[in-house]
Amino acid sequence: MAEPISRFRIGYALAPKKKYSFIQPSLVDLASQRGIDLVPIDVDKPLADQGPFDCVLHKMCGEDWKNQLKDYAAGNPATLVIDSPDDIERLHNRISMLDVVGELELNLETARTESFGIPKQVVIYDEGTLMNPDLWTEGLKFPVIAKPLVADGSAKSHKMSLVFNREGLSKLKPPIVLQEFVNHGGVIFKVYVVGDYVKCVKRNSLPDVSEEKVMSLESSLSFSQISNLPSHDKHSTSNLLEEAEMPPSRLITDIALGLRKATKLHLFNFDVIRDIRVGNRYLVIDINYFPGYAKMPSYETVLTDFFCDMLGKKEKD
Numbered sequence: 001m002a003e004p005i006s007r008f009r010i011g012y013a014l015a016p017k018k019k020y021s022f023i024q025p026s027l028v029d030l031a032s033q034r035g036i037d038l039v040p041i042d043v044d045k046p047l048a049d050q051g052p053f054d055c056v057l058h059k060m061c062g063e064d065w066k067n068q069l070k071d072y073a074a075g076n077p078a079t080l081v082i083d084s085p086d087d088i089e090r091l092h093n094r095i096s097m098l099d100v101v102g103e104l105e106l107n108l109e110t111a112r113t114e115s116f117g118i119p120k121q122v123v124i125y126d127e128g129t130l131m132n133p134d135l136w137t138e139g140l141k142f143p144v145i146a147k148p149l150v151a152d153g154s155a156k157s158h159k160m161s162l163v164f165n166r167e168g169l170s171k172l173k174p175p176i177v178l179q180e181f182v183n184h185g186g187v188i189f190k191v192y193v194v195g196d197y198v199k200c201v202k203r204n205s206l207p208d209v210s211e212e213k214v215m216s217l218e219s220s221l222s223f224s225q226i227s228n229l230p231s232h233d234k235h236s237t238s239n240l241l242e243e244a245e246m247p248p249s250r251l252i253t254d255i256a257l258g259l260r261k262a263t264k265l266h267l268f269n270f271d272v273i274r275d276i277r278v279g280n281r282y283l284v285i286d287i288n289y290f291p292g293y294a295k296m297p298s299y300e301t302v303l304t305d306f307f308c309d310m311l312g313k314k315e316k317d
């Protein structure tokens with residue numbers, strides 16, 4: 001095949017685990033065939049000394065990286081940075097992350113048959129408040145999920161607890177978000193967004209919690225990254241997964257494109273559950289920047305199309 005006339009360089013700054021999962025030879029090869037070289041950025045060296053890049057992809061934390069990227073963008077206005085660190089930061093706090101869902105509006109057709117929102121939740125900053133539920137329980141009933149307020153990608157930020165009663169609160173370490181646990185049939189829907197491309201897949205989740213369980217002696221249960229565990233570790237919920245009906249694609253696309261616009265982000269996914277008490281009510285529970293795209297079907301094609309699209313638009317501008 002003839003070489004494309006001009007080649008583009010996309011620099012990527014990713015943690016080693018992310019680099020390993022995302023930068024697969026299949027992605028590098030496909031991008032290369034379409035005139036794009038994926039070039040690693042060495043985060044231990046000044047960004048200003050690297051490049052030139054037509055585009056920068058990144059999932060790195062910290063003020064130093066943020067400042068380097070800002071300086072680089074100022075010095076290289078033709079370089080496209082996907083996405084802005086300030087916009088990404090909104091997803092690093094489990095309250096501001098979901099606030100954005102409240103800003104969305106459904107189109108009339110979808111709103112007639114389904115509704116969406118977020119579970120009831122409250123943020124607790126200190127142990128005094130936590131141990132005095134009269135201050136915060138208004139409208140929030142057990143069981144609740146306790147999530148670290150910060151969602152910065154650390155192992156700690158994924159450590160959750162399912163709390164069945166007041167006694168279970170004592171083990172929690174604020175700052176946390178207490179969120180109503182909503183029975184949802186043991187299945188979550190993960191919606192991957194890549195620019196204007198939207199793909200929804202099913203994943204295993206926590207099983208429903210019965211009234212008896214809430215009354216039982218156990219006060220809490222800890223867990224972490226449940227949707228990434230193999231099925232046999234989750235009380236054999238695999239049948240639930242196969243049988244679960246997908247949410248209406250129109251609704252999912254509406255929410256995805258609404259979030260795209262409201263967050264200004266191009267690369268993210270969000271987790272959705274279906275409230276079994278209502279049936280046609282969907283709740284967004286988590287939004288993640290630059291998720292594990294390699295788990296998405298045909299991720300190489302989807303991402304390469306996205307790169308070409310972004311670089312094409314940039315050239316035009």
Ligand SMILES: O=P(O)(O)O[C@@H]1[C@@H](OP(=O)(O)O)[C@H](OP(=O)(O)O)[C@H](O)[C@H](OP(=O)(O)O)[C@H]1OP(=O)(O)O
Binds near residue numbers: 017021288
């Ligand atoms: O590692 P993976 O492929 O499971 O991807 C993780 C995501 O899994 P998912 O694609 O939603 O199944 C994961 O999504 P969840 O939080 O598990 O819903 C996060 O996006 C995670 O990033 P971080 O630790 O929050 O910075 C992602 O981790 P990193 O790859 O960014 O470390």
Ligand SMILES: Nc1ncnc2c1ncn2[C@@H]1O[C@H](COP(=O)(O)OP(=O)(O)O)[C@@H](O)[C@H]1O
Binds near residue numbers: 147179
């Ligand atoms: N409000 C909720 N009701 C029921 N299950 C939930 C709720 N929030 C989270 N979960 C379950 O806990 C898992 C982890 O919560 P999530 O907010 O997605 O954190 P993480 O950022 O670690 O993925 C979800 O994938 C889902 O299985």
Ligand SMILES: [Mg+2]
Binds near residue numbers: 271286
């Ligand atoms: Mg999640």
Ligand SMILES: [Mg+2]
Binds near residue numbers: 287
């Ligand atoms: Mg998350």
